[in-house]
Amino acid sequence: MSMEVVLALSPFPRFCLPNTNLKTTLSSSNSQVLLWRSPLMNVQLNHYHSRKRRGCINGGGASRRSLWPQFSNSYDRCNLKLGKCISRLREFMNSSEKMRKHVSSTLFTRLVVSVLMVSFAVSNSPSWALSEENLLFLEAWRTIDRAYVDKTFNGQSWFRYRENALRNEPMNTREETYTAIRKMLATLDDPFTRFLEPEKFKSLRSGTKSAVTGVGLSIGYPTGSDGSPAGLVVISAAPGGPANKAGIVSGDIILAINDTGTESMGIYEAADRLQGPEGSSVELTIRSGQEIKHLALTREKVSLNPVKSRLCVIPGSGKDSPRIGYIKLTTFNQNASGAIREAINTLRSNNVNAFVLDLRDNSGGLFPEGIEIAKIWLDKGVIVYICDSRGVRDIYDTDGSSAIAASEPLAVLVSFLIPNPGIIHNIC
Template identity: 45%
Template structure:
């Protein structure tokens, strides 16, 4: 069994105890399906953030299921899912082989579907939108962060796992899918028909602008923390520096996160020194990631955030804010402060496991709370893609005002 890192922080593997040896059935006596189940149980036993396992005897959970013969692999998967459900953690879940491959593609390459980043609400259990991907059918249909997806082609999502919901939204280019969407704050749901498409995962757009008058402005929009995001942001900053940029706006709105390491490395592009993020594992051991080396620019920076700014985006925003490197403008962020790792199982499936939580450099725990920006500017209406970072975008205009005032003070 190999461990694959995905949004991983510090992870401590506990030593095997003599008690474990005396309780476990010899591996040679296990069927292949029992081995898969046992692998899953051991991963949770060693890595899961909550050492109480949601206040239950994890050993007895194993003994209960290992007494039951598994007739086939699907029955084994169902047993694993029932075992994981006792943790009451929607982010810790089984990924069947096709789901596992799809999740790996989601961090590099391209997708076929509607382009939604989704999660299960930790309080209601409902399927909730983190953010639509930029340029996707979901964004074009007007789906927004925190919208609830009640049905997919008429099938209630309450009866589906997170990965089953994602699989039903994926499909061939040109095919249709109907999503029943309840807008956050509304009481009446709406059926939206979306046409699936190819969704390129190009995470960065950047350009030099004249919106600050005589002061050249570098605008960088980061839509996802994919495998190539750090390199693309670095190239963007370097190119804008050569063109004479004297101030920057980093747009993290509707960025649902991705690879934790990308968030850390991108923070280092803006910081000379300082803590980027603290991680806390199951033993309460505090780890940290620090800025090392020299920032690519020291020009004034404003970061745009909103309810679709989640996970690795919140790590980046928190690092820049708490180190006094940037001012945050927009709306409160999503509030996902848990870190998952991916673990391979021997049959090609995998487990996504919550292994740690993170805190901002000021030791702010944002899980379920989010980060409140320095200057709160509510989004008055849904912006079309063509209206983002224009005169119609009040959050962007507020960022320009802040930068203008900084340069005015410096000039005086």
């Protein structure tokens, strides 16, 4: 039968005839089973073609039989070399496996050591994990950083202050965090940048509502003519309120609330003490001029009308004397713009020639109400720009459709000495 070559140990063992022209007839005992190696085919074919070119394969039986010993010798030499290669390859694979395990073990060891070193370093350095208190402080810091117009921040590095504060300022409790925020704002030396705790902000917002449960007082801590503190002063008393009924008037000084002196009492604490449940009582010590009064007031729900108005006629000009409509606005609360419109319409029915808007000692309030009041007197154009450190953010203007007093002359009265923001609390 023809010599069969078995291609074994290949990825997919299979039978094939390496040279279909090979006609040598051998007995079945001489059939060869060869291990598949790529060089074997090259040696076999090259040897066969070389012998063919020399005329060794020309149909003669002897010549054909002489091919097999030469092929067998070539195969033995090749197989010996291949065996050595396979042995070295296996040694290399074994050493590679050992090396892989060694490298993996080394890398794992180094990783563990690195983690331990990092853990040790972290445990021996300040913890930079931000707590809830730190995040609250950073929120206040970012608000100033984003909106503050003076980017020198009063001549200091704002970023460095943040890092130093996070390292050095105690922020373990909410009160410590509030203290750190107030300390940060104090470095700006800006009386118009203030921090209000939630309770104080709630107290401030209560003054912008249409009604409040208390004694009906607008209070503040203005300074005297010589610059010294004037004490807790009554700015105004709501008409018909408990304080007004008890005879408390503008300019009176509140010395004590429920036997607690007001010298070191903050404006928001004083307002909180004056407010309370409807029907409850509060005791006040008042200095009115040279007289000291001790009053007990019952808290009521007081409607907050921030506007007072009256007709003023300038005397000495005969029947054509100028008629002035005087409007006093104490705060920009929810009723402010509506009350101003009502006052203007009432005064117009008395044929006024001009208006005076008195904003002295106004306690501030809701920004939208201020815009609506401005629209009453402005025909058209820009009312106000809102700018931050990045430039103009919002523009508020009017088209004149809300103006009802744009044709009459208007004079606006303001306080000569503007008190610091927050020193006046509206109604309590």
